[in-house]
Amino acid sequence: MTSRRAFMTSAAGLFGAAAVSRAATASLPEAPVATDAAMQPPRPPSAGRPYHPVVTLNGWSLPFRMNNGVKEFHLVAEPVVREFAPGMNANLWGYNGQSPGPTIECVEGDRVRIFVTNRLPEHTTIHWHGILLPCGMDGVGGLTQPQIQPGKTFVYEFEMKKSGTFMYHPHADEMVQMAMGMMGFLIVHPRNPNFMKVDRDFVFLLNAFDIEPGSRTPKINTMLDFNLWAWNSRVFPGIDHFVCRTGDRVRIRFGNLTMTNHPIHMHGYDFEVTCTDGGWVPKAARWPEVTVDVAVGQMRAFVFDAIYPGDWAIHCHKSHHTMNAMGHDVPTMIGVDHREVVHRIQRLVPDYMVMGERGMADMGEMEMPLPENTLPMMTGRGQFGPIEMGGMFSVVKVRDGLAPDDYRDPGWFRYPPGTVAYEYTGNPPAPARVGQPPADKRTLTARKPRNGHRGH
Ligand SMILES: [Cu+2]
Numbered sequence: 001m002t003s004r005r006a007f008m009t010s011a012a013g014l015f016g017a018a019a020v021s022r023a024a025t026a027s028l029p030e031a032p033v034a035t036d037a038a039m040q041p042p043r044p045p046s047a048g049r050p051y052h053p054v055v056t057l058n059g060w061s062l063p064f065r066m067n068n069g070v071k072e073f074h075l076v077a078e079p080v081v082r083e084f085a086p087g088m089n090a091n092l093w094g095y096n097g098q099s100p101g102p103t104i105e106c107v108e109g110d111r112v113r114i115f116v117t118n119r120l121p122e123h124t125t126i127h128w129h130g131i132l133l134p135c136g137m138d139g140v141g142g143l144t145q146p147q148i149q150p151g152k153t154f155v156y157e158f159e160m161k162k163s164g165t166f167m168y169h170p171h172a173d174e175m176v177q178m179a180m181g182m183m184g185f186l187i188v189h190p191r192n193p194n195f196m197k198v199d200r201d202f203v204f205l206l207n208a209f210d211i212e213p214g215s216r217t218p219k220i221n222t223m224l225d226f227n228l229w230a231w232n233s234r235v236f237p238g239i240d241h242f243v244c245r246t247g248d249r250v251r252i253r254f255g256n257l258t259m260t261n262h263p264i265h266m267h268g269y270d271f272e273v274t275c276t277d278g279g280w281v282p283k284a285a286r287w288p289e290v291t292v293d294v295a296v297g298q299m300r301a302f303v304f305d306a307i308y309p310g311d312w313a314i315h316c317h318k319s320h321h322t323m324n325a326m327g328h329d330v331p332t333m334i335g336v337d338h339r340e341v342v343h344r345i346q347r348l349v350p351d352y353m354v355m356g357e358r359g360m361a362d363m364g365e366m367e368m369p370l371p372e373n374t375l376p377m378m379t380g381r382g383q384f385g386p387i388e389m390g391g392m393f394s395v396v397k398v399r400d401g402l403a404p405d406d407y408r409d410p411g412w413f414r415y416p417p418g419t420v421a422y423e424y425t426g427n428p429p430a431p432a433r434v435g436q437p438p439a440d441k442r443t444l445t446a447r448k449p450r451n452g453h454r455g456h
Helices: 174-179 339-348
Strands: 014-016 065-067 070-085 088-095 104-107 111-118 127-129 153-159 164-169 184-189 200-209 228-231 242-245 249-256 262-266 271-276 291-294 299-305 310-316 379-382 385-389 393-399
Touching: 104 111, 164 174, 164 249, 164 271, 164 299, 184 200, 184 249, 200 242, 242 249, 249 262, 249 271, 249 291, 262 299, 291 299
Parallel strands: 014 153, 070 111, 104 184, 200 249, 242 393
Antiparallel strands: 065 070, 070 088, 111 153, 127 164, 164 184, 200 228, 249 299, 262 291, 262 310, 271 299, 310 393, 379 385
């Protein structure tokens, strides 16, 4: 990280929001930046009330300073370059060097003062999603404040009245600014550090982009047909793993700033949703789940005890959200023998490959020539072969004997002997069929709908 204090040596750009003492805001706090997508270790508070810090996937928490009892942060809205996964970088907009912006952590009862400097080519604001605050601090451009013009700095100041799981994002030219990656996580820790205590506390935002293969800048007018489904502006295999020590109590918190819902499914465990963007869920109102749907604009946090060691998949259950950039206008080729036509096509397109007549799994294995700066649609390798995933997919790695704050990748799980699914090597007997002729006597008739006839 490097300091970016130098560019704001003059206080001429300061405009305090209503009711904020201008004397108190005379000097800007430092605005540190992250230069890459590496997960930074949790940052225990340097001052103020104690709390157990969260871990931001492929991200970091913003340092603060105390100024006469007020916790001060400095966000800088600016163009950034984000690596989605090794091999692909995108031109996004974000905060303090990356998209998403750094996680802001504070404590229930804290008074916070957040400076927002706009280094974008157009105006912006920040809305503090889910926070109970005075209306004039709500960050809705035109409605609760004038927009922050390029080069200007605004001050937001309010008290964190309750703990929970929140986020921040622009409320100015929203469709463009969110499509470009502007968003961040906001955690308000409970005043009592033992309330809802966990050993590991992971956070990430779900976001979606439409970046044409071979290009670097998102298409900002896309409404639904996004082609990169991301967690914290990263896609599989670029998303950090959730590294847990066996026996840890673990919380995973996420917020959805895409344009569709995502059923988030974790293997190996059941869990309970303990927090939404509205606050903590009372114990009597929780029920066990293995998949939790998160609608647009919502946040969810679930908790489980990591008592089963292993490499457990965690992913969005919409199967096209575990893919990287893919063309949709591709015919289904299952069962089609197109060997004859291949030679003729290859005369025109030498790299043409036969795909899909046995399904699409070959895609995970094969090295197809791709446009520059483009990720394969299905990719990643595990210890047993290609994982055939992309997008919103990662792994919860539960291991014995890790140090409390060790989040380094422990490698693939070492399965105890005899615990992995294996090939049956005997002679499978012919299956008994009820009410169906044997497969070799079955015929399939397809009729095209025409003149009132319908296919069956
Ligand atoms: Cu999804």
